Amino acid sequence: MSHKQTNLREAHAHLPQLGRSMSMLDLSACSSHSEMIDLIHTRAEQTPLGQWILCSSVRVEAWDEPSWPTRQQLDAATGDKPCCAWSFDYHAMVVNTPGLEAAGFNEVSPDPPRGRIMRDEHGPTGLLLESAALQVWAAVPEPDPAQRRTHILAALAHLGKLGYTQVHDLKSPAWLGPMLAEICDEGLLELSVELFVLINEFKEVQEQARGFERDQIRLGGAKVFVDGTLNSRTAWMLEPFVDPIAGLACGQAMLEPGELENMVEMVDGLGYPLAAHAIGDGAVRAVLDAIQAKQPGTRGFRIEHAEVIAEQDVARFVELGVIASVQPCHLLTDIEVVKRALGERASRVLPMREMIDAGLTPGELLLFGSDVPIVGADPEDSIQAAVQRRRVDMGEAEALAPDQSISVDEAWACFGE
Numbered sequence: 001m002s003h004k005q006t007n008l009r010e011a012h013a014h015l016p017q018l019g020r021s022m023s024m025l026d027l028s029a030c031s032s033h034s035e036m037i038d039l040i041h042t043r044a045e046q047t048p049l050g051q052w053i054l055c056s057s058v059r060v061e062a063w064d065e066p067s068w069p070t071r072q073q074l075d076a077a078t079g080d081k082p083c084c085a086w087s088f089d090y091h092a093m094v095v096n097t098p099g100l101e102a103a104g105f106n107e108v109s110p111d112p113p114r115g116r117i118m119r120d121e122h123g124p125t126g127l128l129l130e131s132a133a134l135q136v137w138a139a140v141p142e143p144d145p146a147q148r149r150t151h152i153l154a155a156l157a158h159l160g161k162l163g164y165t166q167v168h169d170l171k172s173p174a175w176l177g178p179m180l181a182e183i184c185d186e187g188l189l190e191l192s193v194e195l196f197v198l199i200n201e202f203k204e205v206q207e208q209a210r211g212f213e214r215d216q217i218r219l220g221g222a223k224v225f226v227d228g229t230l231n232s233r234t235a236w237m238l239e240p241f242v243d244p245i246a247g248l249a250c251g252q253a254m255l256e257p258g259e260l261e262n263m264v265e266m267v268d269g270l271g272y273p274l275a276a277h278a279i280g281d282g283a284v285r286a287v288l289d290a291i292q293a294k295q296p297g298t299r300g301f302r303i304e305h306a307e308v309i310a311e312q313d314v315a316r317f318v319e320l321g322v323i324a325s326v327q328p329c330h331l332l333t334d335i336e337v338v339k340r341a342l343g344e345r346a347s348r349v350l351p352m353r354e355m356i357d358a359g360l361t362p363g364e365l366l367l368f369g370s371d372v373p374i375v376g377a378d379p380e381d382s383i384q385a386a387v388q389r390r391r392v393d394m395g396e397a398e399a400l401a402p403d404q405s406i407s408v409d410e411a412w413a414c415f416g417e
């Protein structure tokens with residue numbers, strides 16, 4: 001259908017997390033407990049005592065027997081070494097007993113707010129959800145500067161191999177700019193990188209930008225989260241979810257009214273655009289409203305994800321000059337979830353035919369990325385999703401809003417200039 005392309009731009013990546021996940025044991029190919037335990041056992045034998053065994057990309061839902069191994073099964077493979085294994089979407093994790101202890105959990109620990117410790121007759125099973133998983137992750141030592149550098153180099157090499165020459169990092173920590181500058185000055189930086197820094201750290205990083213900016217390294221703007229995600233039913237929706245969380249019929253706005261306008265004004269005053277994470281149509285509209293109200297003079301304001309867009313808001317992107325930075329590849333794993341969560345409204349998910357027809361020019365106002373490492377960064381995945389609106393293994397009738405499909409050329413152009 002399409003051939004290998006080069007000179008691509010990955011418009012939504014997380015370089016530190018990608019690099020770190022590449023250093024972890026990848027369990028994506030496992031399809032059972034025993035395969036997972038075998039791989040972890042081999043890794044445990046190579047891991048020095050006292051160090052964590054970190055694993056990623058478990059996709060239990062895809063197994064014939066979709067249940068997680070228990071902490072006792074992990075313990076048998078790891079001995080005293082702490083071990084944790086993330087689900088592919090980073091919303092769940094299984095942990096062994098030393099790992100639970102390192103995070104301060106015991107047999108009777110209560111669930112932390114916005115988290116779950118799954119239990120059976122022997123106490124915690126080792127499976128943790130949301131904030132409980134994050135509490136374990138917080139107990140894992142942060143990579144040191146040398147490890148970070150290794151991670152960043154690995155992430156850049158990985159993206160380079162996929163044909164990318166430009167990458168936008170959408171939650172850059174303060175150390176990333178200076179580290180990239182060092183890599184660049186040694187002649188080792190082969191990609192151009194644009195950095196988007198969380199809004200509460202933005203001023204501080206902006207003041208240092210002159211020190212780390214190079215031809216290939218640029219501070220791009222400030223990142224803000226306006227809502228949650230469809231998978232967790234925390235995206236901010238105009239209409240209720242079919243299957244909402246109790247008390248959150250339309251998901252969750254992460255900002256108070258007025259806050260977004262203040263942020264638009266603040267970053268515009270510094271001469272930078274905002275990159276706003278907005279997944280639900282309510283969040284997308286709130287960002288457009290704030291930009292319309294403040295009429296920023298800076299170009300490049302963008303909405304990250306923009307997964308659900310109300311029909312009357314599509315043309316507003318063009319009128320206001322707002323970039324839609326989307327990740328069609330997520331459709332491949334999320335089609336079922338989206339249909340379940342949104343019902344009829346699933347037809348408003350990534351209405352790219354309408355967007356292009358309304359004047360969102362591919363590569364200028366409509367950009368493709370992947371959100372790697374949440375999913376893989378292979379550009380072919382987004383091409384498949386944008387053109388076919390379904391996975392390769394699905395029938396045509398299962399496609400999501402196939403009338404929103406765009407052409408192969410249009411889809412590739414979203415990865416270009």
Ligand SMILES: [Zn+2]
Pocket residue numbers: 012013014170371
């Ligand atoms: Zn992201």
